[in-house]
Amino acid sequence: MNIELRPVTDNNFVEWRKAVRHGFGQHVHPDDIARLRNDRAELDRLVAAVDTGSGRIIGTGGADSYSLTVPGGATVPMAGVAYMTTSVTHRRQGAFSSMMSQIHSAARERGDIIAGLWASQSHLYSRFDYGLAINSYDWEIDPSYGAFSHSPVSDDDESDAHVYFVGADEAAAMLPGIYEQMRQQTTGAVDRSPGRWRYELFDEERVRARASSMFFAICEEAGEQTGYVAYRMRRVGDTDMGALEVSEQVSVTDTAHATMWRFLLNFDLVGKIIAVNRPADDPLWWMLSDPRRLNRKSHDALWLRLLDIPKALEARTYNADGRLKIALVSEAQPEVTGTYVLDIDDSQASVNKTTDKPDVVVTPADLAALYMGGVTPGSLLEAGRVDVVTTGSLAKLHGMFSTDSAPWCAHYF
Numbered sequence: 126m127n128i129e130l131r132p133v134t135d136n137n138f139v140e141w142r143k144a145v146r147h148g149f150g151q152h153v154h155p156d157d158i159a160r161l162r163n164d165r166a167e168l169d170r171l172v173a174a175v176d177t178g179s180g181r182i183i184g185t186g187g188a189d190s191y192s193l194t195v196p197g198g199a200t201v202p203m204a205g206v207a208y209m210t211t212s213v214t215h216r217r218q219g220a221f222s223s224m225m226s227q228i229h230s231a232a233r234e235r236g237d238i239i240a241g242l243w244a245s246q247s248h249l250y251s252r253f254d255y256g257l258a259i260n261s262y263d264w265e266i267d268p269s270y271g272a273f274s275h276s277p278v279s280d281d282d283e284s285d286a287h288v289y290f291v292g293a294d295e296a297a298a299m300l301p302g303i304y305e306q307m308r309q310q311t312t313g314a315v316d317r318s319p320g321r322w323r324y325e326l327f328d329e330e331r332v333r334a335r336a337s338s339m340f341f342a343i344c345e346e347a348g349e350q351t352g353y354v355a356y357r358m359r360r361v362g363d364t365d366m367g368a369l370e371v372s373e374q375v376s377v378t379d380t381a382h383a384t385m386w387r388f389l390l391n392f393d394l395v396g397k398i399i400a401v402n403r404p405a406d407d408p409l410w411w412m413l414s415d416p417r418r419l420n421r422k423s424h425d426a427l428w429l430r431l432l433d434i435p436k437a438l439e440a441r442t443y444n445a446d447g448r449l450k451i452a453l454v455s456e457a458q459p460e461v462t463g464t465y466v467l468d469i470d471d472s473q474a475s476v477n478k479t480t481d482k483p484d485v486v487v488t489p490a491d492l493a494a495l496y497m498g499g500v501t502p503g504s505l506l507e508a509g510r511v512d513v514v515t516t517g518s519l520a521k522l523h524g525m526f527s528t529d530s531a532p533w534c535a536h537y538f
């Protein structure tokens with residue numbers, strides 16, 4: 126049995142899309158094939174693994190193009206790896222590995238500096254030098270325990286922040302502008318193209334899993350739209366307390382965040398509010414009088430691989446100036462092995478290779494995990510993932526890479 130990687134074109138796109146969904150144990154609605162083709166898929170970034178005997182697609186993969194905000198506010202081109210499957214009939218024959226390697230080479234050729242992904246299984250990607258750069262939380266809270274002890278918006282606040290409901294059409298016009306402001310000011314956020322917005326806001330019955338269609342509310346301050354929430358209700362009958370399921374809540378000011386969560390926690394006839402993918406350092410916990418009532422379950426969010434290590438390191442800013450020599454050891458990428466010296470001046474790094482003795486030794490995966498400031502080098506040291514060669518360099522690494530707030534990627538792909 127031979128497996129060959131082939132391009133995805135309009136001739137095999139339908140078969141490829143069916144194979145993707147089949148790999149995740151699902152059938153696909155014909156309209157959703159067209160929706161992916163029109164609003165999201167970049168054909169030249171997709172790959173099919175074909176069994177040359179049968180001519181059938183047995184493996185799928187690809188990437189979406191994103192712009193990723195890195196610490197300091199610069200954005201870098203990122204390959205958002207997705208659609209990775211191998212049919213159960215052809216597992217463990219290297220199809221996944223060879224598709225990943227083709228996707229990485231193609232991404233490098235088109236100038237992507239970073240590759241990122243959300244993993245369906247968290248043990249799959251460190252072998253390809255992906256590090257867990259962003260964690261997030263899923264929340265559940267009974268709104269009757271939603272009293273605040275603290276808030277940036279006081280009762281006698283002059284702020285005229287207020288919330289109003291909008292319909293789906295108005296939401297489609299308003300949400301992208303608010304999201305775009307958030308992504309420019311949030312480390313770890315990625316952009317959304319107009320097509321991707323259509324894809325995200327698609328709300329036919331079959332995607333609702335028996336919940337209501339989407340509700341939208343906007344927060345406005347001094348005539349500016351500064352926050353939104355998109356949510357569904359899940360209730361059976363008029364007396365069921367049910368659940369309010371927040372799909373996405375974005376704010377660009379502290380006032381909007383507090384106002385939006387005051388609005389959500391004011392609901393009665395709601396047994397619980399569920400919110401997925403909240404930032405690791407979201408302030409709501411610190412605002413509640415009874416914070417334990419906010420159940421938080423952490424999970425891995427964005428995994429990153431630095432495709433061009435010097436360019437990636439030079440793109441972000443640093444919290445402390447100085448010089449640090451980082452040795453990288455990698456089985457997956459022998460070509461990146463070696464020692465990199467970071468000379469940081471005025472928060473910007475210049476990065477060169479050196480033959481000097483390193484200060485610290487890490488894998489490219491752990492460097493990618495540290496890159497966004499979402500994990501401390503101390504945790505990685507205690508986990509046996511970092512070697513400290515010269516005295517004081519752990520504190521230096523920490524001081525340089527730490528960030529003011531935790532990274533957050535609001536966009537799942």
Ligand SMILES: CC(C)(COP(=O)(O)OP(=O)(O)OC[C@H]1O[C@@H](n2cnc3c(N)ncnc32)[C@H](O)[C@@H]1OP(=O)(O)O)[C@@H](O)C(=O)NCCC(=O)NCCS
Nearest residue numbers: 148209210211216217218219220221222223243244245246
């Ligand atoms: C995960 C998946 C894509 C792997 O496909 P595959 O073609 O069998 O993978 P490969 O043969 O290229 O294996 C690559 C390596 O990963 C390992 N591996 C792959 N899947 C694994 C799994 N589920 N558990 C443990 N190891 C796994 C292989 O053992 C191999 O390791 P090696 O190089 O040390 O031998 C496939 O099992 C699948 O489609 N799963 C369901 C969908 C899914 O989870 N996709 C990932 C989306 S984020």
